[in-house]
Amino acid sequence: MDVESKLNSARTLLNELDNALSALVNSAPDIFEDPALKSRLNDFKEAYQEATQRLAHPSLSIATIGTTSSGKSTIVNALMGRRIAPIEAGEMSGGILTLKHSEERKLIIKETPEAVWETGEWTDLTDEELYTKIQVVMHTYHEARKKKEYIAPQIVAYVPLLPASDLELSGLPEGIGIEFLDLPGLKSIQDRDNLAVIQPLVGKAFSLVALDYMQVDEQHRQKLLEELKRVVQYLQGRTDSMIFILNRVDNRGSDDLPIEVRLEKLKQEIKEVLDLPELPDVIPFNARLLYYAQCAWGTTALSQDSKVSQETRLELLNKMINDCLQFINLKIKESNELIDDPQTPNLIDNALESMNAKDLLILLSQQGEKIVKSTPLKNLNIQSLWNEFQKQHDVKTWFNQVKDRIENDKPIDDLTMRKIVQYALRWSGGEALWNCLKTRIEESFAELVLLPALFGVFESYDALSEALNTLIATRKIDSQKEVESQQEKIEEIRKNLERESKQVQKDFNAQIEEIIEILKTPQTGRDIKAKETAKKKGLNGIDSILDAVLDIEKDLNKSLILLVQDAFKNNSGVYELKEKLAKVISPALAEDVSRQYDHVSRRLTKFSSQSEDTMVKKVEANDQSAIKELEHDERHVKLLYHTIRQAITARAEFALQGQAKLFEKVLQSLVKSQVELLKDCLSKYGLSELNFEQAVTTDLEKKLTNNPPSLPEKFFEFPVAIRKQQKTESKVVGQGKKTETYTVSEQETYTYYQDKSCFQAPEKKTGKRPVQKQKTRSVNYDIKKDIECQELCLPSPDLMAKQWTSGVEKGREELWNIFKKWLIKRLDRVSELFQESVIDITDLANRALQKQLKIVEQNFEETKEFYRKFELSKNEVNLIRQQLEQFF
Structure with a gap:
């Protein structure tokens, strides 16, 4: 069934459901005067009115998400046929731009808390004025968030859009609204609040996921896939409603692998990394080519006249020639190679055996230029068709003629412009994308547009239906004794309800607390033990939460702590660190952290290393200037710890918001388990004949809502290892002189006689010998004095990192406490809601049973017959409700 048929069927069945229920109410208005039934009927009417409005003006959202600088805004402009979304180099914007189809042009910049950009509403702006105004807002936000975090600008532009004007191109039936969401890249969203704003928008939209061709080579592809996984996970996109666009294929080099090879490999890897059931659609794309060509034509269908001025058209076409000429020439060459292939005529000739002339024309148009539109098909033969095809397929000559006219600023008529757009659609991948969109939108339309509109109808009708079933069941009781027995059971339920439900909750909470306490212990194997305990108790999902928390902890260490630690080790510049930090935290926080890092790193150069973990600096206690500087040293280290804690908390909150869907899924699983236990409390009273359990459960499900987890302001605390102490040291304060005696060794000359023979006299000789002599001298000496010193011991950069990591680990324990409180709350x-539902349904049953006592005594058979017919009518209403649900 196509989109239009699904929409019309949904409208018809919804109207039939309302008419059938109204007829049921009119057949027995007294029944619906009961407070419980009246309340549920009013809920249905409200849900019906809302659904009717939404189906009368249905709208399909197409969100562009993707990896960093992948050309998302250019893709949006190309698909809507006008230049509205600012095209920036890099992630410069960060705002949320919604483009809605409307013939009346209007721009709304919504008021957001503390916005420093212009807000308000404007009408009748030109495209250029729209572009400039939006661009100024985006740039203002970009500059402002360097100093402080803001909720991103939320801009809505109402303008004519191509897919709403050219229904043949988009495949949308008339009357269905369409909007494009131009969303910032994930690296531009580094805070929880902005992520929380964007997530529901993506969750309700069909997503075009942009990837950059330059990132799919062997060197960069794994990093791209990791980023893609984070984008899809954090933005909570629907993987069943996604088309992947491999943009910028015009950057493909001659030595690159064939595009088909890269596509197949990329499809397989995306399937694995996103855990998809089948290979995804990946369209090779050149957004820039399509953007220039489509905007040069405008938003009208190709079968109509263009409203774009010659001045604007030539400006855009000149840009197309300048930026895309190489890619265009490549595509022309490929087209001519096809026509010059001697096998092509044979292939077409063979196709004639199973195809008529019309089908042959389609085949030719897929391989080259669309031809002989005005020639009657019955007059065609293969030779004339082929000759005409060859004649008109000389794209190179035709394009060179067009190029000359563009470069000489000569007018380009609509006929030529149509041809340029047709080639641009084919060569850029636009044609393939629109065809894929047609198919995928048809597949997803019911879930993306119809189900959200009807969900409230289903819930409110089911609550009413089950309450009616309880009433109908009481009317089948044929004895006073049975009525009284059921009343006693209800009374017993009311009597024990609070005590039993609290006991169920107490026991259930105890199981959760047991697992959380295991996770908080530092013992080895705690994670495995916690998972095993959760599995034994049937608490599904705890293991996935555990894995998510561990991933967040790793992310904090890798994304923040190691960056700052490495900056200290490598003596990195402040701007280098800020640039790296800005990829994982807000620009304002990155500025704060890098500035404090700069202060601390400079001051640590004046400290000496006392040990591996400690840096020390001493100054005299009476040197007020030095003492003041020491105080500044201490203050800046504390400020660094403070900003690091802020950064880690912000990153953790952002990561948790990215996992909010997982947390909610686990919560839903636990709620389901708890509801089963609470239902067991009811089953023992034997009220199944009154449809009691089902009525209570349906009513409870209608009341339940989700709340994502939130962290406290101070989630991580780091002990700062700063030690300050007073010391007395002996210090040289001057020089003195004194006389001292010292001993020196000298050589002394002496005379001695050396004996000769007995006939000769002794010979006189001289010699030298060492002697010790006492001397005096004047010497300088240090005059010392005991001085009071102030010593400051600071943690080394490595110890800082250890303390921050330890703070994260302790923070994980606190996270489990928060998670436990969130779950238990x-x-x-x-x-509480269960008790409210039980009381509500028991009140309804009591009123019905009280009335049944009189019915049994007076006119049981007559009433029984009436309710038999009433139940049959109600079942017919149920059947319409079931038919309505079959779309999903």
Whole structure:
């Protein structure tokens, strides 16, 4: 069934459901005067009115998400046929731009808290004025968030859009609204609040996921896939409603692998990394070519006249020639190679055996230029068709003529412009994308547009239907004794309800607390033990939460702590660190952290290393200037710890918001388990004949809502290892002189006689010998004095990193406490709502049973017959409701 048929069927069935229910109410208005039934009927009417409005003006959202600088805004402009979304080099914007189809042009910049950009509403702006105004807002936000975090600008532009004007191109039926969401890249969203704003927008939209061709080579592809996984996970996109666009294929080099090879490999890897059931659609794309060509034509269908001025057209076409000529020439060459292939005529000739002339024309148009549109098909033969095809397929000559006219600023008529757009659609991948969009939108339309509109109808009708079933069941009781027995059971339920539901909740909470306490212990194997305990108790999902928390912890260490630690080790510049930090935290926080790093790194150069973990600096206690500087040293280290804690908290909150869907899924699983336990409390009273359990459960499900987790302001605390102490040291304060005696060794000359023979006299000789002599001298000496010193011991950069990591680990323990409180608070609320539903349904049953006592005594058979017919009518209404649900 196509989109239009699904929409019309949904409208018809919804109207039939309302008419059938109204007829049921009119057949027995007294029944619906019961407070419980009246309340549920009013809920249905409200849901019906809202659904009717939404189906009367249905709208399909197409969101562009993707990896960093992948050309998302250019893709949006190309697909809507006008230059509205600012095209920036790099992630410069960060705002949320919604483009809605409307013949009346209007721009709304919504008021957001503390916005420093212009907000308000404007009408009748030109495209250029729209572009400039939006660009100024985006740039203002970009500059402002360097100093402080803001909620991103939320801009809505109402302008004519191509896919709403050219229904043949988009495949959308008339009357269905369409909007494009031009969303910032994930690296531009580094805070929880902005992520929380964007997530529901993406969750309700069909997503075009842009990837950059320059990032799919062997060197960069893994990094690209990791980023893609984070984008899809954090933005909570629907993987069943995605088309992947491999943009900038015009950057493909001659030595690159064939595009088909890269596509197949990329499809397989995307399937694995996103855990898809089948290979995704990946369209090779050149957004720039399509953007120039489509905007040069405008938003009208190709079968109509263009409204774009010659001045604008030539400006865009000149840009197309300048930026895309090499790619165009490549495509012309490929086209001519096809026509010059001697096998092509044979292939076409063979196709004639199973194809008529019209089908042959389609085949030719797929391989080259669309031809002989005005020639009657019955007059065609293969030779004339082929000759005409060859004649008109000389794209190179035709394009060179067009190029000359463009470069000489000569007018380009609509006929030529149509041809340029047709080639641009084919060569850029636009044609393939629109065809893929047609198919995928048809597949996803019911879930993306119809189900959200009808969900409230289903819930409110089911609550009403099950309550009616309880009433109908009481009317089948044929004895006073049975009525009284059921009343006693209800009374017993009311008597024990609060005590039993609280006991169920207490036991359930105890199981959760047991697992959380295991996770908080530092013992080895705690994670495995926690998972095993959760599995034994049937608490599904705890293991996935555990894995998510561990991933967040690793992310904090890798994304922040190691960056700052490495900056200290490598003596990195402040701007280098800020640039790296800005990829994982907000620009304002990156500025704060890098500035404090700069202060601390400069001051640590004046400290000496006392040990591996400690840096020390001493100054005299009476040197007020030095003492003041020491205080500044201490203050800046503390400020560094403070900003690091802020950064880690912000990153953790952002990461948790990215995992909010997982947290909610686990919560839903636990709620389901708890509801089953609460239902067990009811089943023992034997009220199944009154449809009691089902009525309570349906009513409870209608009341339940989700709340994502939030962290406290101070989530991580780091002990700063700063030690300050007073010391007394002996210090040289001057020089003195004194006389001292010292001993020197000298050589002394002496005389001695050396004996000769007995006939000769002794010979006189001289010699030298060492002697010790005492001397005096004047010497300088240090005059010392005991001085009071102030010593400051600071942690080394490595110790800082250890302390921050330790703070993260302790923070994980606190996270489990927060998670436990969040779960228990939510489950306590479920218990309260359960009690409310039980009381509501028991009141309804009591009123019905009280009336049944009189019916049994007076006119049981007559009433029984009436309710038999009433139940048959109600079942017919149920059947319409089931038919309506079959779309999904």
